[in-house]
Amino acid sequence: TPLTVINGYLEMLQDAEVPAHVHRAHEQMLAQSQRMTLLVNDLIELSRLESASMERPGEWFNIREICQQTVSQLQNYREGAVPRLVDGDAVEVEGYPDEMRTVLVNLVTNALKYGGDSEVVVRLKEIPRGLKVSVTDKGPGIPPEHLGRITERFYRVDDSRDSTTGGSGLGLAIVKHALEHVDTELNIESTPGAGSTFSFILPPYRVRS
Numbered sequence: 765t766p767l768t769v770i771n772g773y774l775e776m777l778q779d780a781e782v783p784a785h786v787h788r789a790h791e792q793m794l795a796q797s798q799r800m801t802l803l804v805n806d807l808i809e810l811s812r813l814e815s816a817s818m819e820r821p822g823e824w825f826n827i828r829e830i831c832q833q834t835v836s837q838l839q840n841y842r843e844g845a846v847p848r849l850v851d852g853d854a855v856e857v858e859g860y861p862d863e864m865r866t867v868l869v870n871l872v873t874n875a876l877k878y879g880g881d882s883e884v885v886v887r888l889k890e891i892p893r894g895l896k897v898s899v900t901d902k903g904p905g906i907p908p909e910h911l912g913r914i915t916e917r918f919y920r921v922d923d924s925r926d927s928t929t930g931g932s933g934l935g936l937a938i939v940k941h942a943l944e945h946v947d948t949e950l951n952i953e954s955t956p957g958a959g960s961t962f963s964f965i966l967p968p969y970r971v972r973s
């Protein structure tokens with residue numbers, strides 16, 4: 765995108781010798797253009813998901829592997845909080861592996877970003893209604909009045925706090941759409957002061973052990 769060019773030049777100029785006030789301005793430009801890149805990428809991802817055909821053939825894949833990779837990839841995302849996977853048997857599910865990866869990366873990243881220094885646990889559990897996938901943190905939780913709205917695009921619980929985390933407010937909207945493609949929906953349970961669990965249940969016809 766055009767932003768790639770802007771980012772490239774801003775990075776190239778990072779080592780240039782300039783007066784302090786120009787240096788500060790340059791740092792701001794670089795930070796904001798990187799943030800804009802994340803926002804544009806999320807918007808592209810969301811519109812791709814919205815226009816994806818529901819008739820695409822899915823494929824069988826090992827969801828445990830994707831959970832494990834997500835957890836490993838995010839080990840160093842935040843000092844003091846480490847994600848781990850608690851799983852049952854290896855389970856195959858039918859759907860779209862890239863979209864499942866996006867779902868898990870978004871949920872685990874959120875748990876690490878907003879869950880304070882608590883442990884983050886990803887669980888896979890076979891239950892009579894299908895395969896339950898959950899991501900739990902023991903962070904500050906989400907006040908009940910926000911719960912119904914946080915999957916809306918651009919909705920963020922506390923802008924002043926969250927501006928430091930640099931999110932786009934699109935992550936959960938992306939998750940919601942991706943889950944619709946595999947016939948399920950996002951459940952959110954949260955207790956202020958005790959933490960949050962984001963989960964979904966993949967229906968039995970999309971699961972095999």
Ligand code: ADP
Nearest residue numbers: 874875878905914920921931932933934935936
């Ligand atoms: P973003 O992280 O880019 O702001 P999301 O759509 O992923 O956007 O999340 C929307 C909002 O929901 C976040 O800004 C945050 O306020 C809240 N949120 C999401 N996950 C959690 C969590 N695990 N604990 C507390 N709040 C959360």
